[in-house]
Amino acid sequence: MTSTGHPGLKDRPQASIYVRASSKATLSGIRGSYYVFFKSGTGWDAANRRFTEDCAYERYDERFDGSFNWSISLARTPLGNAPTSEVDAF
Template sequence: MKSKGGKYVKEKLILFIAVIVFFGGSKLINITRAFTHHYITSLNGLKPTIIFTNTLITIAQSSNLTASKIRPETGTFIKDSPRDGYCILTIKNQLNNTDAIAILTPLGSKNPLIAVYIRSRDSFTIKGIRDGTYELYFSLGEEWDDKIRRFTKKAIYEHFEDPLIFETIYEKYSTYISIKYTHLEVTLYEVIGGNTKTKRISEKEFPDLRP
């Protein structure tokens, strides 16, 4: 099935703030890109230690409550990898009536690095992404089953045609170091004047999140 939509990319430099890029999902979507500036007065080290961690949630089961009946909270990491970089990805699902799972993989691979659950009418920001080029997959649907790590009702699967590029730039001056990093913002729903395209794919083409 052909994806609908295209999308535009804005790039701006925001002093002391960030870079933003808007991408979309299987319709007309947006991506915004920006660079955030941070200033470090100490020149002893090029990069301070910044580590973002999230505990992977294991859903407890009982005779009265099974995993298939549990709806994860927005921000539940189904899959996670070390996030000690600077870059940021904001994923917006506010205009969809179904929940989403968004997955980052290395370029040219379906091996999931980060997978996060985002409820309908909500958004989430992933921090600490390392520099690199990634692919973004997402699925929309209902009735999440944590055992198979899929939506079991009304599931659709999408893949962004354009890769997401994250970059950190260090600029060393006589008394401080300036650090600029990418902040991308993507939408998983149709927008007017969208600047990126997604492709509808089959369940077999979607990354496997099972342990």
């Protein structure tokens, strides 16, 4: 996730959380408007905080508003309504 209050912050995550496949996690305390980034892959390297195979880096195109409690699913569905864009590795 990244806030939009400072130049350049929309390009790189400012807070992160690892969520194992088929699991749930909560990241709280985010305020203001922000973008949600996510990366996926296989072969998680915990020491270097990165995937080693089949890596993909994306960002939701729309900003999220910190005044709501959002629930995000990363599962792609034919009826999904949250467009994403590929981003540089982070």
